[in-house]
Structure formats: C-alpha cells, structure tokens
Amino acid sequence: MALFNLIRRNADITVGRVKIQKYSDFTRNLPVPANINLISIKPLRAMLNHATTEVFFDDLRVPAKNLIGEEGKGFRYLLDGLNAERILISAEAIGDARWFIEKASAYAGERRVFDRPIGQNQGIQFPIARAYAATEAADLMVQKAIGLFDQGEACGSEANMAKLLSADASWAAADMCLQTHGGFGFAEEYDVERKFRETRLYQVAPISTNLILSYIAEHVLGLPRSF
Ligand SMILES: Cc1cc2nc3c(=O)[nH]c(=O)nc-3n(C[C@H](O)[C@H](O)[C@H](O)COP(=O)(O)OP(=O)(O)OC[C@H]3O[C@@H](n4cnc5c(N)ncnc54)[C@H](O)[C@@H]3O)c2cc1C
Structure with a gap:
C-alpha cells in the first residue's frame, strides 16, 4: 500500500x-x-x-x-507514503468507533434490566454520547488531513493528529461498547470482544501514540527533541 x-x-x-x-x-x-x-x-x-x-x-x-527515484531521497519518498498510511488508518479507526457506538446504542435500547432498557439510564447514555462526540471531532481532523493530502499540501501534522485522535476515539468507544454489553461483551457471538482486540492495535501501529506526541512536541510546538 x-x-x-x-x-x-x-x-x-x-x-x-x-x-x-x-x-x-x-x-x-x-x-x-x-x-x-x-x-x-x-x-x-x-x-x-x-x-x-x-x-x-x-x-x-x-x-x-x-533504484526508485533519486539516490538519497528514499526516506523522503517513504515519509510521503507514511502520511497516506496514517490517514487511511485514521479513517479505519473512525469506522471502528462508529461501529462500537451503533452496536452499543442498539444493545442499550433493547436490553432490559429492572423493567426498563439500560439505555434509559444516563450512566449508560453518557458514555455513548461522549464516544460519539469524540469520534465526530476526530473525524474533522481526518477530513482536514485528507483534504491537504489530496491537494498535494504538507500534511504531516494533520495526518499524525488524525491518527492520534481517531485511535483514542476508537479505543474509548471500544471500552464503552464492551461495558454497555456487560457480560455479553465477552461473548464471541456479539463480535465486540474481537473488534475490541482489533482496535487496540491503533495505539501501537502503524505509529505508537507516544511517537505522535513526540512529533507534535518537536515539529509543531518547537520543543527540544526527546530522543
Ligand atoms: C498487527 C501488526 C501489524 C503491523 N504491520 C506492520 C506493517 O505492515 N508494516 C510495518 O512496517 N510495520 C508493521 N507493524 C509494526 C508497527 O508499526 C510497530 O510495532 C510500531 O510502529 C511500534 O514499533 P515497535 O513495535 O518497534 O515498538 P517500540 O519502538 O519498541 O516501542 C515500544 C513502546 O515504547 C514506546 N516508545 C518508544 N520510543 C519512545 C520514546 N522515544 N519516547 C516515548 N515512548 C517511546 C512506544 O510508544 C511503545 O509504546 C505492525 C505491528 C503489528 C502489531
């Protein structure tokens, strides 16, 4: 890719x-x-x-x-491809987050405990609503990065921030979704536990959260390089 x-x-x-x-x-x-x-x-x-x-x-x-392109420029060519990869993965994380939110909303509406749907409780509603807000906010950064990339503009900061925010949004949504499902969150038939494991990857790959924060600190905020 x-x-x-x-x-x-x-x-x-x-x-x-x-x-x-x-x-x-x-x-x-x-x-x-x-x-x-x-x-x-x-x-x-x-x-x-x-x-x-x-x-x-x-x-x-x-x-x-x-040899592809000019000698000595390989890393620059590679970096350009890495931005594209980060944006693609960000979009994937947003998709995961939306899946968790839909799945949790549906379950919260149908699962009844003490004669009422669990989704009637704010203790269940609020984490779903928070996950939704975080996901839509992260998607704005993903869209910004996509727009810059498509116009051939520099998008390193935006691609990194999109990856950070969308990975965090999908992981928070995964945790919320599993919690909303209670014990059934661990049952294979609901797919939640599988997707939960899958979306954890984005905290580590294709670039770990710490390394993105380090990029922002150094390249956007001008702080001294930490490694
Ligand atoms: C399922 C899967 C698929 C993958 N697919 C690909 C692929 O297709 N192509 C590919 O090239 N790679 C792939 N990878 C590798 C992935 O990109 C790396 O695992 C990821 O970039 C983290 O690097 P690392 O494993 O070397 O961790 P390390 O660099 O060893 O880091 C370990 C931990 O230390 C932290 N850390 C390291 N340095 C610092 C620092 N200076 N400051 C603060 N914290 C630090 C990291 O954030 C991380 O949490 C894949 C990995 C997995 C798990």
Missing part, C-alpha cells in the same frame, strides 16, 4: 500503465526481490486477525537498476 502511495505522489517516478500480472512475476520485479533467500519471512501468531509476520533481511544487496 505504501509503495503505491509513494508512486502516486511522485511525478519523477515513471511507472507506466497499470497491468495485471502473475504473483510470481510481481515479486520477481519488486525493487527488493522477495523471491531470494536473503529475505526470510516468519509468521507471528498475534491477538488479532492480521496475517502478521516478521521479515528478516540478511546481507541483502539490491541491484542498482532497481
């Missing part, structure tokens, strides 16, 4: 017409060939349904003809 974002944003890289090709041809033609034994890929069993792997590169040499 990052590779394709990188290609789309850099006019000095010619990629020609998009074509469909066999997977074996695709891997053979990658800038870093994936079908040679200097790269090893080890599946990593994890708490969520990503096909997660560790990738090891040992003494790998890449042919000069495989």
Whole structure:
C-alpha cells in the first residue's frame, strides 16, 4: 500500500500503465526481490486477525537498476507514503468507533434490566454520547488531513493528529461498547470482544501514540527533541 502511495505522489517516478500480472512475476520485479533467500519471512501468531509476520533481511544487496527515484531521497519518498498510511488508518479507526457506538446504542435500547432498557439510564447514555462526540471531532481532523493530502499540501501534522485522535476515539468507544454489553461483551457471538482486540492495535501501529506526541512536541510546538 505504501509503495503505491509513494508512486502516486511522485511525478519523477515513471511507472507506466497499470497491468495485471502473475504473483510470481510481481515479486520477481519488486525493487527488493522477495523471491531470494536473503529475505526470510516468519509468521507471528498475534491477538488479532492480521496475517502478521516478521521479515528478516540478511546481507541483502539490491541491484542498482532497481533504484526508485533519486539516490538519497528514499526516506523522503517513504515519509510521503507514511502520511497516506496514517490517514487511511485514521479513517479505519473512525469506522471502528462508529461501529462500537451503533452496536452499543442498539444493545442499550433493547436490553432490559429492572423493567426498563439500560439505555434509559444516563450512566449508560453518557458514555455513548461522549464516544460519539469524540469520534465526530476526530473525524474533522481526518477530513482536514485528507483534504491537504489530496491537494498535494504538507500534511504531516494533520495526518499524525488524525491518527492520534481517531485511535483514542476508537479505543474509548471500544471500552464503552464492551461495558454497555456487560457480560455479553465477552461473548464471541456479539463480535465486540474481537473488534475490541482489533482496535487496540491503533495505539501501537502503524505509529505508537507516544511517537505522535513526540512529533507534535518537536515539529509543531518547537520543543527540544526527546530522543
Ligand atoms: C498487527 C501488526 C501489524 C503491523 N504491520 C506492520 C506493517 O505492515 N508494516 C510495518 O512496517 N510495520 C508493521 N507493524 C509494526 C508497527 O508499526 C510497530 O510495532 C510500531 O510502529 C511500534 O514499533 P515497535 O513495535 O518497534 O515498538 P517500540 O519502538 O519498541 O516501542 C515500544 C513502546 O515504547 C514506546 N516508545 C518508544 N520510543 C519512545 C520514546 N522515544 N519516547 C516515548 N515512548 C517511546 C512506544 O510508544 C511503545 O509504546 C505492525 C505491528 C503489528 C502489531
């Protein structure tokens, strides 16, 4: 995904017409060939349904003809792709948060305890309403980052803030949703526990919350670099 974002944003890289090709041809033609034994890929069993792997590169040499763009500018190209990735993940986190809010609202309306729906209690309503407000606020930053990116403008701060706010909103919504479901929040059939595990990822990947705060402190607020 990052590779394709990188290609789309850099006019000095010619990629020609998009074509469909066999997977074996695709891997053979990658800038870093994936079908040679200097790269090893080890599946990593994890708490969520990503096909997660560790990738090891040992003494790998890449042919000069495989260079993308200009020598020495690789990290800059990569950073551009990382902003796109952060914005995409932010939108995903917003989707998760909205799923939790809808799921919690529906359950709070139908589950009856002491002859009334639990959603009639402010103790249940308020966390759902708070999660909704936080999610919509985070989405405003996501939309701002998307707008800047689409216009080719610098969007590092906005992409990072969108990722921070949406990850926090989805995690808070997940916690609220599980609590609203009581014991059934832990039952597989409601999907809440699965999504709860999945949305926790955004506090860590593709960039951890601390590293975003550190970026804002240093690059937006001008504070000394902390590492
Ligand atoms: C399911 C999954 C899928 C992933 N997919 C990809 C992928 O497709 N591509 C890819 O490249 N990576 C991927 N990752 C890796 C992911 O991007 C990293 O795990 C993430 O960026 C955190 O890096 P780390 O694990 O090295 O943590 P570390 O850097 O070891 O950090 C550990 C903890 O210390 C904190 N920390 C570190 N340094 C500082 C500091 N200076 N100040 C304050 N706190 C600090 C971090 O915030 C974190 O909480 C994936 C990870 C997971 C779990």
